[in-house]
Amino acid sequence: MxxxxxxxxxxxxxxxxxxxxxxxxxxxxxxxLDLKGGVHIVLECQDTEAAKATPELIESTRAVIENRVNALGLSESVVQRAGGINSRRIIVDIPGMKDPTKAEELIGKTALLQFKTEDGKVILTGADLKDVKVALSRETGHEGEAVIQFTLTSDGAKKFAEATKENVGKHIAVYLDEDLLMNPVVKEPITDGKGIIEGGFTPEKASEYVALLKGGSLPLKVEILSSEIIGPxxxxxxxxxxxxxxxxxxxxxxxxxxxxxxxxxxxxxxxxxxxxxxxxxxxxxxxxxxxxxxxxxxxxxxxxxxxxxxxxxxxxxxxxxxxxxxxxxxxxxxxxxxxxxxxxxxxxxxxxxxxxxxxxxxxxxxxxxxxxxxxxxxxxxxxxxxxxxxxxxxxxxxxxxxxxxx
Structure with missing residues (x-):
């Protein structure tokens, strides 16, 4: 040949x-982790009255946690289910991270965003967000301060326009889980579906909130079983x-x-x-x-x-x-x-x-x-x-x- x-x-x-x-x-x-060192966290999904820990919801929870970690730029991290299909445990390995407390806060929060009127009515949730990012304030006296800039979906923009129109001169509070982020007074209707959340954030804290909002809220409650720093x-x-x-x-x-x-x-x-x-x-x-x-x-x-x-x-x-x-x-x-x-x-x-x-x-x-x-x-x-x-x-x-x- x-x-x-x-x-x-x-x-x-x-x-x-x-x-x-x-x-x-x-x-x-x-x-x-064994070559670079970092944080190793073991989580377990819990049953609640609102939701049972089914394999599908456990996988959704894993995906949300992975999105949160990746949103912080920690793309080397590994978020995976432990054991077989019926296991409720999720393992998170974050090479290079030295602070397990920060990782626990990021992973363990439910991250339920809510916009509420003065009478406690929920007008928007995180599901109405189309995009969210960190920006710098241009407001006089707060120039350069980190803020969270958001864009709503078309349905969210309509709901927000109606709510701000009905609540001119009143407060609309913004909550993340139980934390009050801001409680501004509506000066005029907001019809373009865009806005900012101010709260005197540091750039790091604003980035953390954005990661939580981009990842979405956890479908299930999670309990941190162990968290440790692994040396190389x-x-x-x-x-x-x-x-x-x-x-x-x-x-x-x-x-x-x-x-x-x-x-x-x-x-x-x-x-x-x-x-x-x-x-x-x-x-x-x-x-x-x-x-x-x-x-x-x-x-x-x-x-x-x-x-x-x-x-x-x-x-x-x-x-x-x-x-x-x-x-x-x-x-x-x-x-x-x-x-x-x-x-x-x-x-x-x-x-x-x-x-x-x-x-x-x-x-x-x-x-x-x-x-x-x-x-x-x-x-x-x-x-x-x-x-x-x-x-x-x-x-x-x-x-x-x-x-x-x-």
């Missing part, structure tokens, strides 16, 4: 590698030592594969390098969190990738010893090794999926990196290694049997 017949596969591989390299160059890795398990020096150890381990694997399988071992080393690029690149694109268990999953799949190559090369050598040509031996070797490699990967993948389904936090991260690594290592062994060996077995190098390890 001529080299030009591999052009399509080569171009495909180049594009995939280019995307992975781009991700590694441009995307910042997200470090988990590895210091910067230990991380650097781990990186050196990983590089040394890869070099030793490359040397062994090349010494034992000669040129095929060298090609396998190239395939393993591509595997690592793809694995890290895809994890970065998926915004995966790198923790110690997650890194262990990557190392484990590297070992599986090496194992797959060893199985394939031994099958090829068996075919060569039986007197077949190199091209025929490569074809038969991959065909016979495929079932063994496939079964091994499916078995491990099944266990990894179970870890993802039932695990939480760091354990779930291990399952995710393991699953992704298994799929990429299988692609590396069956597609990348095969492509490299096919290309070089079609060249004049194929006549030098010694460089192929037989």
């Amino acid at each position: 001529k080299l030009k017949s591999y052009i399509g596969k080569i171009l495909f591989l180049i594009v995939v590698i280019a995307i992975a390299v781009w991700a590694i160059k441009t995307q910042e890795p997200i470090l988990g 398990s590895l210091g910067e020096d230990m991380i650097k030592l781990s990186e050196k150890a990983a590089i040394l381990a890869f070099i030793l694997i490359a040397l062994y594969m090349t010494a034992y399988y000669r040129f095929m071992g060298f090609l396998a080393t190239v395939a393993l390098t591509i595997f690592l690029l793809l694995d890290f690149g895809i994890l970065l694109l998926l915004k995966a969190t790198f923790s110690l268990p997650a890194i262990a999953g990557i190392v484990l799949t590297l070992g599986m990738a090496v194992d797959a190559n060893v199985i394939i090369f031994e099958r090829i050598k068996e075919e060569i010893r039986s007197g077949k040509t190199l091209k025929t031996s490569v074809s038969l070797g991959f065909r016979k090794a495929f079932r063994t490699v496939f079964d091994s990967n499916v078995t491990t993948l099944s266990g990894a999926i179970a870890i993802i389904w039932f695990g939480t936090g760091l354990i779930k991260g291990f399952g995710i990196t393991l699953s992704l690594g298994i799929l990429i290592s299988f692609f590396s062994a069956i597609f990348v290694t095969r492509l490299l060996i096919d290309i070089f077995s079609s060249t004049s190098l194929a006549k030098y049997k010694s460089i192929f390890g037989y």
Whole structure:
């Protein structure tokens, strides 16, 4: 088979590698609590007279908490259900945060926004908000003070216009849960559906309120079971030592594969390098969190990738010893090794999926990196290694049997 017949596969591989390299160059890795430290909070959803903690409402509560945390710019955080589908617990991990009290206030508030007239009638709620953001006051005497600027939905704007028209000269109070944010006098009807909430806020407090309002009110009451600051398990020096150890381990694997399988071992080393690029690149694109268990999953799949190559090369050598040509031996070797490699990967993948389904936090991260690594290592062994060996077995190098390890 001529080299030009591999052009399509080569171009495909180049594009995939280019995307992975781009991700590694441009995307910042997200470090988990064990590498970066932060706040770890365990919540439990409670039944109330207004609502029972059904799986659907628990998931809605989780989503609201996630929106609140993300609205503060803490996109590295992980908010997930703990245990099985019937579990009421929600785990919140916020890497880099040092103040658990702030996190508890942000997460635990119901965040029910209400606009009330003097007689206690509710005219607007947070559901009537279309947009909300922090702005700076232009009012004389309060220039530069942080305020909350809001825009109402079309229905909310109509209700607010009617309410302000009916209450000119009267107070309309703004409450968040039980806290009175402001109690201004209506000077004239507000018909454009826009307004500001003033309360002498600091920029940080205004941002916190905006995060609560953007996230919405909690469908269920939550109780904080535990809240703690987690310090990084590895210091910067230990991380650097781990990186050196990983590089040394890869070099030793490359040397062994090349010494034992000669040129095929060298090609396998190239395939393993591509595997690592793809694995890290895809994890970065998926915004995966790198923790110690997650890194262990990557190392484990590297070992599986090496194992797959060893199985394939031994099958090829068996075919060569039986007197077949190199091209025929490569074809038969991959065909016979495929079932063994496939079964091994499916078995491990099944266990990894179970870890993802039932695990939480760091354990779930291990399952995710393991699953992704298994799929990429299988692609590396069956597609990348095969492509490299096919290309070089079609060249004049194929006549030098010694460089192929037989």
